[in-house]
Amino acid sequence: MPVDKIKVQHKFGIISHNHRQNLLERISAPATPTKSSRKPIPCEISHDFILSYNNADPLSREKLDIQAAQLLQRVKRRAGILSGGTGRHVHIPRSWVELTLLARCRGPFRDEVLEALLASMITASPSIDNIPSLFLVCETVIEWIKELGNPIPET
Numbered sequence: 001m002p003v004d005k006i007k008v009q010h011k012f013g014i015i016s017h018n019h020r021q022n023l024l025e026r027i028s029a030p031a032t033p034t035k036s037s038r039k040p041i042p043c044e045i046s047h048d049f050i051l052s053y054n055n056a057d058p059l060s061r062e063k064l065d066i067q068a069a070q071l072l073q074r075v076k077r078r079a080g081i082l083s084g085g086t087g088r089h090v091h092i093p094r095s096w097v098e099l100t101l102l103a104r105c106r107g108p109f110r111d112e113v114l115e116a117l118l119a120s121m122i123t124a125s126p127s128i129d130n131i132p133s134l135f136l137v138c139e140t141v142i143e144w145i146k147e148l149g150n151p152i153p154e155t
Helices: 017-028 047-054 058-079 092-103 110-123 128-147
Strands: none
Touching: 047 058, 058 092, 058 110, 092 110, 092 128
């Protein structure tokens, strides 16, 4: 009588049969999408924030002013204005983009935003990483000049 050898595979080590069945069921079950562990940033500068700020009534404008002041302090820190331009938290291109977006809000803090942008641009060292942000700043300045009614000649 021939003897057939059956290869026994222990993929999970030494575990009980019930535990092995539970593991196999969990592995073969489709994975359910889980929420990302990253929390959304409560106050983030976006085009939606700019539109809601500019179109807000005076009652909701007070709440948005507080949020804008918090955003400005965060961007100043990222621009390195408060720390002399050094630190792990300093990211010049991103801060310039956020400052130009925040400057599009028509509010009492707009002059402070523009002063922070100017101070950051003066103190920043020249870098290739800053070039795309500089283009955004230039486009924004051109838009502001067009809004003021001074047409720029097309070349």
